[in-house]
Amino acid sequence: MEEGAWEAAERRPQSRASGLKALVVEDVASSLRVLSAVSVEALTTERHGEQENVAKALATALGWLHGQLMTPTLHAEAAYQAVEEEKKAAELARTRDLTRVFRRCYELQQSGNLSWRLWMLWTRLGCSLEVLRCCGKAQGDGSFVDMLLEVRPPQSFPTATTHCNKEKQVEFSRELWDAVVAGPLGGAPVVDTAPKLIDVFLHWMTAAMRGYEVAFIANVAEPFRRHLSACTSKSLLVDAWLKFANFKMGARSIGTSPVSVAVSGMALSGLTSAHRxxxxxxxxxxxxxxxxxxxxxxxxxxxxxxxxxxxxxxxxSSLDDVSQDVQQQSANSTLLCQFALLRLINLTLLSSRLKPFDSATISKYQVDASQRVRALVADPSNAVLKEYALRMVEVCIEEIVGFFQTSLVAHVSLVEAAQSVLPPEVFRLKPLNQLRSSANQEVSHDESFLMSTPEIVEFLKQFYSVAAPILEILSVDHLVRAFLALSRVEFAREVCASATMNSAMQAVTQQLEQSMEQTATPPETILAPILRSLAMHSLTANIDIPPEVNIIAGCQSLAVGLVMQRKLRVLLFKCSTLIDDALGVVFSGLYNVFEPVDAFAHRFLGVCLTHLGQFTPLFSVFPHYLQVTLAAYPTNASQQDLTKVCGAIFGSLFYSEVLTMPSEHDNEVVETTQRMVLWAVRKCCERSSELLGEEDKMHNQTVPNKGAEDKRGVKPVAKSAVAGSIETDGLYLAGLVFELMKIAPIHVLKACAMEAERLLVRWKSNPRVLRELKSALFERISQNCEAEKRAWIAAWYIEVDKQYPVESPEETIKPVAPSRL
Known part of the structure; x- marks a missing residue:
């Protein structure tokens, strides 16, 4: 009795196991029936109920198939030989059925793309059948891999048009890995099968990122490597993948199969993130x-x-390796870390939605990259790599500058971003308003394009926080180039100015100025390339962006100009050949939209006019200064700006020793100076005449009853003729010329008056304008004038009044205007 009980107890688990196996077999048979009857609509359309049934059937079949892969082939005893053969025959029959299901689904896919979930399950089925075939547990003609490579991609397949969809890209990479590599190869012999499945994985990864490889890798690298690090049976996969990589994905393949090499590098580094x-x-x-x-x-x-x-x-991969056991600290890995970090940030230029990492991760990467660059610089054997590291940052900066100078609209967005974080008084309203009106605000652009103010500010802060510390470190060997690179993004530093952000520029500038003072280093070798670089940038600037609104060039000119100002003695005494180039930098900052740039330029030129005549001759400064100012007036230069500049220029001319004491100078020098004075007066009169012409044209368009004007020039009262009305820009400049005549030395006054008289001659046929000019002339000579000059000018006015008569109505008589000087 006990013996029978023991026998029953032994048979009970076996019968239970047999029952479970029978249940699994029945489930597999049921699944095969569902899969054999599946239609193309169930695979490709949004019929959730049918697709759910197909997915469950595929999952059941894959579960059984995975069990087959995990079960080693055993040699049965003779007594059980027939049973095992029968069992094996049944398993082969089911495998053949699954093969037919796989091939049928492949054929059905010719009519449409599978849904995402079914495609992944079908791909896993094909890869598992391929492993089973290579293990000798399945029969069939041809390779399943060929069909896996030829089939259509699934629905919602990642493409370049959805390059910002990080979630979909990460999901695809992980699920493809599980379907092609981790699932089929988990626990199975991988030596013979792995290369074929790796080929399938690389094929579809390459297809998924085609056209936007860098953005795709940036999005998926960290989560994909983290997914791989959690895989089981990693040692077998590592051995198989390393063997495959050494054979097909070596260094030579970078030029022919770069994406496959990139994915291989990610896979191996992810699988070995803990131990390598x-x-x-x-x-x-x-x-x-x-x-x-x-x-x-x-x-x-x-x-x-x-x-x-x-x-x-x-x-x-190198930045993500946190384990000291696997971290690569070579010079090459340092450059790759720097490249990845810079390129990560600049991806935002493609789309503001391309943000693979948050700010905290970027900051962590920045600290790591800076430490690596510091170690690179400390090794004197890395001279070539250090130069390339700097070149990489330089070109990255130019990429950013180029982005904001591609169009006027893009530049407007940059200026508005700066205006959103800086005090309003640091921007000149006239050019700023002119800039906004000139930009075509109606042009529509993609919402993902980096144009919104908060996005630009965030981008500039992130980029500068990364690039500035690296440039400071690299300045040890490349001081001038590091300073130039920092000055090129000075506009970004202004936007995100803080003690931390300013430290790099301050340190490099201080080091540069110290080098200029050292006798061992000729200062020309420092200043010349800087000035030459700024000149080249001005030649290649976008002509659609007016120089006065170019905040990028303006801030760089300010950074360089302040160095010249602090080291003015070095510039004048040791770099005299560079003075003209230095003045070119100063001139480029005139009337810039960024007020500190404009203020510096006027201040520097004012010093040149009044105190540096020995080094910067008057004639090399004031002509261009005057022409730029007249061209900027009234759009970018206000009446107050015009008065200050003309006062400084004519003051430096009239009160120069050549004109105040002509007897002590050579006649040729005196005559040259007088001719330059007359040239300056003529230029002012010409600009005044241009403006008066534009204003007269506008006046004629706004006063339709011009015919009512009588022969004497008397017409109905217009707004411009009403006493106390605002003086027009053209008339203001003419009045300024008349005002400046009063400070001219008496021996050049007559010549200046003759030049000013040309203005009256030009408008003698226009009673309204001539009347206003004569009125402005009378107002200026009637006050604040030396007796001798007032007498001469009064006599001249009487003569002019007779020569160019016009009867003015009483309402045109204006009150005496205050002196401009």
């Missing part, structure tokens, strides 16, 4: 060296460059 064998480190190091070599052939690869994808993958 020397063989894997060697492979990754070889890729890093070859990638840096490819990178160094150009300045800074664009986002569509093939090698940029490899550099991004390897750089992010």
């Amino acid at each position: 064998a020397p063989e894997v480190s060697g492979y990754l190091n070889s890729l890093s060296a070859a990638t840096v070599e490819e990178l160094s052939r150009g300045p800074f690869p664009q986002v569509h460059s093939p090698v940029a994808a490899v550099a991004m993958a390897l750089g992010l």
Whole structure:
């Protein structure tokens, strides 16, 4: 009795196991019936109920198939030989049925794309069948891999048009890994099968990121590597992938299959993130060296460059490696980290929605990259790599500058972003309003385009916080170039000015100024390339953006100009050949929309006019200064600006020793100075005449009853003729010329008066304008004038009044205006 009980107890688990197996077999059979009857509509249309049934059937079949992969082939005893053969035959029959299901789904896909979920399950089925076939547990003609490579992509497949959809890209990468690699190869022999499945994985990863490789890798690298680090059976996968990579994805493949190499690097670094064998480190190091070599052939690869994808993958992998056991601290990995960090930030220029990492992660990467660059600079054997590291930052900066100078609209958005965080008084309203009115605000643009004010401010702060510390470190060996690069993004520093942000520029500028004072270093070797660089930038600037509203060039001119101002003695005594170039930098800042730039330029030129005649001759400064001012008036230069500049220029001319004491100077010098005075008066009169012409044309358009004007020039009272009305810009300039005549030395007064008289001659046929000019002339000579000059000017006025008569109505008589000087 006990013996029978023991036998029953032994049979009970076996019968239970047999029952479970029978249940699984029945489930698989039921699933096969569902899959065999599936229609193309159920696979491709949004019929959730049918698709759910198909998905469950596929999952059941895959569960059974995975069990087959995990079950080793056993040699049964002779007594059970027949049973095992029968069992094996049944399993082969089910495998054949699954093969037919796989092939049928493949054929059905010719009519439409599978849904995302069904495509992943079907792909996993094909990969599992391929593993089973390679293990000798399945039969069939041909490879399942070929069909996996030829099939259509699933619905909602990642494409370049959805390059900002990080969630979809990460989801695809993870699920593809599980379907093609981790699931089919988990626990199964992988040596023979792995290369084929890796080919499938790389094929679809390449297809998913085609056309936007760098953005895709930036989005998926960190979550994909984290997913791989949690995989089981990693050692087997690492060995298989390393063998495959060494054979097909070596350094030579960077030029032919860059995306596959990038994905291989991500996969191996992710699988070995906790512990990395020397063989894997060697492979990754070889890729890093070859990638840096490819990178160094150009300045800074664009986002569509093939090698940029490899550099991004390897750089992010290196930045994400937190374990000291696996971190690569080589010079090559440092450059790749720097590339990845800079390119990550500049991805925002493609779309404001392209933000693979949050600010905290970027800050962490920045600290890591700066530490690596500091170690790179400390090693004197890395001279070539240090130069390339600097070149990379320089070109990255030019990429940003170029973005904001592509159009007037883009530049307007930059100025408005700066205006949103800076005090209103640091912007000149006239050019700012002119800039806004000139920009075509009606042009529509993509919502993802970086144009909104908060996005630009955030971008500039993030970029400057990354680039400035790196440039400060690199300035140890490349001081001038580092200063130039920092000055090029001085506009960004102004936007995000703080003690932390300012430190890099302050340190590099201080070091530059100290070098200019050192006798061992000729200061010309420092200043010349800086001034030459600014001149080149001015030649290549976008002509659609007026110089006076170019805040990028203006801030750079200010940064360089302040250095020249602080080291003026060095500039004048040791770099005299560069004075003209230095003045060109100052002139470029006149009337810039950024008020500190404009204020500096006027202040510097004022000093040149009044105190530096020995080094900067008057004739080399004031002609261009006057022409720029007259051209800017009245659009960008106000009446107050015009008065100050003309007062400084004519004051420096009239009160120069040549004109105040002509007897003590050579006649040729005196005559030259007098001719320059007359040239300046003539230019002012010409500009006044231009403005008066424009104003007269506008007046004629706004006064339709012009015919009512009588022969004497008397017409109905107009707003411009009413006493006390606002003086027009053209008339103001004419009055300023008449005012300046009063401070002219008596021996040049007659010549100046003759030049001013040309203005009256020009308008003698226009009674209204002539009347206003004569009225302005009378007002100026009637006050604040030396007796001798007033007598002469009064006599001249009487003669002019007779020569160019016009009867003015009483209402045109204006009160005496205050002197401008």
